[in-house]
Amino acid sequence: MVKKHILLGVGGGIAAYKSAALCSLLVKQGHDVQVLMTENATKFVQPLTFQSLSRNPVVTSTFHEPNPAEIAHVAMADRADLYVIAPATANLIGKLANGIADDMVTTTALVCQAPLLIAPAMNVHMYAHPAVQANLEILRQRGAIVIDPGSGPLACGYTGKGRLAEPEEINQVIEAVFATHADLKGLAILVTAGPTVEDIDPVRFVSNGSTGKMGYAIAAAAVLRGAEVTLVSGPTHLTAPSGVKLVSVRSTEQMQDAVLSALPHVDVVIGAAAPVDFRPAERFDRKWKKSDGLPHVQWVQTPDILAAVRSRKQAQQTVVGFAAETNDVVENARRKVVQKDLDFVVANQIGEEGAGFGTDTNHVVFVHRDKTQPLPMMSKSAVADSILDHVKSIHRSKRQIVDSEELGRS
Structure with missing residues (x-):
């Protein structure tokens, strides 16, 4: 591999000893590794250990400024090609998610523009705590890569999920990051995400259970890989990934207008949103009271966004659709591919445990006109990268065909 400058942030957990093995592995591969440690981390592994392995001074204090010509944490961040935090304790994860910078590891993280890779390690119940999971989700939405911990016996005596991933596993992810980072540079990608909302009266509306997690994961992964990303999002509780151009909409018509406005300027459209298919023909201008009886609502179809794109x-241009189906998943998805002239559809079964709306994982199948490619259950971040890998391959082939045709006419 080409030599890279890697920051290795070490948190204060027993798994810090594994970080020493990771440091050694990265140095043997020819990388320049700069280790940063929290004060608690130094209670588990002495800084001298990492200094001997990395052949660089270990930074433990925000007040240690060895070079008066530069600010240490800014200079290190500017040189970094990747920032790896392993182990990432619950405390560190909480600080990173909430922008707290009270040591060298977190201060450097706020200024660093390189990809951030986080490897959690903690007690099984601590890892499963809603606060920890919410903080990890915030970091994923901002584009951080989270390596799920392994399962097995833990130092605390429990057995379960919480073990720091093995150094070899973390290294594989690091290699993948360097291999894919910026592989989509030069591509303009439009992603739709979340539900749309169609109002019945000033307080009631029709919508669906989409949370936007899949679309936001695609947008975050695309930015990380160097693409120029426009995210057209219906109402969600998610924070837009850093680096995207966010266009917020409410109704299906608004989403279609935003998509068609951006269409001439993009190479790829990924329709991960779940637009509402029908709306009231007329919206009541006042709240419908229970005393008024049941309202008589006439429904009309909303615009078909992907049909308009077609x-x-x-x-x-490459166009990808999504299909959440209750039955005949592949057949319904293939019909959508044909009717809307899509390059492929990402389809999944509604109601399957661990898949669909609101989950952090998904179980999908890529459906083409003449073939299918099922994927195993995986995190939505991993699904996002698989979708982008597929898009990259298809778009490259289409570009070659168009270029050949233009060459033939010249």
């Missing part, structure tokens, strides 16, 4: 897209 009629306006260029030959070299």
Whole structure:
């Protein structure tokens, strides 16, 4: 591999000893590793250990400024190609998610523009705590790569999920980050996410259970891989990933207008949103009271966004749809591919445990006109990267065909 500058942040947990093995592995591969340790981390492993392995001074204090010509944490962040935090304790994860910078590890994280890779390690119940999971989700939404901990006996005596991933596993992810980082540079990608909302009266509306997690994961992964990303999002509780151009909408018509406005300027459209398919023909201008009896609502169809894209897209543009189905998943998805002239559809079964709306994992199948490619159950971040890998391959092939045709006409 090409030599990279890697920051290795070490948190205060018993798993810090594994970070020494990771440091050694990265140095043997020719990387320049700069270790930063929290004060608690130094209680488990002495800084001298990491200094001997990395052949660089270990930074433990925000007040240690060896070079008066630069600010240490800014200079280290500017040189970094990747920032790895392993082990990431619950305390460190909470600080990172909430922008707290009270030591060298967290202060450097706030200024660092390189990809952030986080490897949690803690007690099984601590890892499963809603606060920890919410903080990890915030970090994922911002583009951080989280390596799930392994399961097995823990230092605290419990057995379960919470063990720091093995150094070899973390190294594999690091290699993948360097291999894929910026592989989508030069591509403009439009992603739709979340539900749309159609109002019945000033307080009631029709919508669906989409949380936007899948679309936001795709947008975050695409930015990390160097793409220029426009995210058209319906109402969600998610924070837009850093680096995207966010266009917030409410109704299906608003989403279609935003998509068609951006369409001439993008190479790829990924329709991960769940637009509402129907709306009231007329919206009541006042709250409908229970005393008024049951309202008589006439329904009309909302715009079909991907059908509108089909009629306006260029030959070299790649368009991907999504299909959440209750039955006949592949058949319904393939019908959508044909009717809307899509390159492929990402389909999943509604109601399957661990898949669909609101989950952090998904179980999907890529459906083409003439083939299918099922994926195993995996995190939505991993699904996002698989979708982008597929998009990259298809778009490259389409670009070659268009270029050949243009060359033939010249």
